[in-house]
Amino acid sequence: MxxxxxxxxxxxxxxxxxxxxxxxxxxxxxxxxxxxxxxxSPPQESENVAASGPDSDRRVQPAVQPMVLPSVGPGGPNAPLAPAEPDAPPPLPAVKAHKPIKTTKKTRPTRITIPKIGVSAPVQPLGLQKSGEIAVPPLSKPHLTGWYRLGPVPGEIGPAVILGHVNTKRGPAVFSRLREIQRGDKIRVARSDGKIVEFTVDGVEQISKSAFPTNRVYGNLNDAGLRLVSCGGVYNRRTGHYSDNIIVYATMSKAGGKSR
Structure with missing residues (x-):
């Protein structure tokens, strides 16, 4: 039991x-x-969203970031111009650099020729404005370029800088087609000493004027370089200025001959 x-x-x-x-x-x-x-099941949307308008589907739209490249691009019609990273160096030379040539204090550039975009224009020396910025050629002479005379002469060691307008109220100016240039194109500069120096384009970039790459443009070089600078981007009718700069980087690849 x-x-x-x-x-x-x-x-x-x-x-x-x-x-x-x-x-x-x-x-x-x-x-x-x-x-x-x-x-x-589909993921649930976050409640922390902002409507973009009365017909908004209340989805968060990702912000569009400007394209920034690790180095200056080659330029050309099949490579949209974009800024390089702030600390990026100038583009690598497209060809072997020619040895810089000697100049005197009186030597200056007199004419620039760019066959690719149909440019053959006189060059005048430019200094600084009261604001500390480089002076620009007068708008009354749209087909005139300006050389920054406080920097190297084209052909000397270092970056020589030549500026030109993209257009004026009367129409296209000397550098209206500057954005068409690409790596490998040729630029020739005649000088007052009778020498003609040829540069080969290394790369091109378009960058906001508020982020102008001073070190990349004016920084020290071991060879003779050339920088072409003009305007680009969006034109602001209120201020009368463009939002960006088009900058061409080139290295001297030949020297000699006699200017006409």
């Missing part, structure tokens, strides 16, 4: 075991199905 009660308990547990197994199996199946449904 003493073991009848435990035996009865064991019999009841044995009878309940199949039911427990069935319930456990169903719970596992339901858990799996719930997991599958969670996996397949």
């Amino acid at each position: 003493a073991d009848e009660k435990p035996r009865a308990q064991r019999d009841r547990k044995a009878a309940l075991l199949p039911a427990i197994l069935v319930v456990s199996s169903l719970s596992g199946i339901l858990a799996i199905m719930a997991g599958v449904l969670v996996y397949l």
Whole structure:
């Protein structure tokens, strides 16, 4: 009689075991199905969104970031111009650099020729404005370029800088097609000492005037370089200025001959 009660308990547990197994199996199946449904269902949008207008679908629109390249691009019609990273160096020379040539204090550039874009224009010396910025050629002479006379003469070691307008109220100016230049194109500069120096384009960039790459343009070089600078981007009618600069980087690749 003493073991009848435990035996009865064991019999009841044995009878309940199949039911427990069935319930456990169903719970596992339901858990799996719930997991599958969670996996397949679309993600919920965050509540922290801002509507862009009365017809907004309240989705967060990613901000469009300007393209910034790790180095100055090659330029050309199939390579949209973009700024290089702020600390990027000038582009690598497209050809072997020619040894810089000697000049005197009186030597200056007199004419620049760029066959690719049909430029053949006189060059005048430019200094600084009262603001400390480089002076520019007068708008009354849209086909005149300006050489920064406080920097190197084209052909000397270092970066020589020549500026020109893209257009005026009367129409296209000397550097209206500057953005068409690309790596490998030739630029020739005639000098007052009778020498003609040829430069080969290394790269071109378009960059905001507010982020002008001073070190990349004016920084020291081991060879004779050339920088062409003009305007580009969006024209602001209120201020009368463009938003960007087009900058061409080139390295001297030939020297000699006689200017006409």
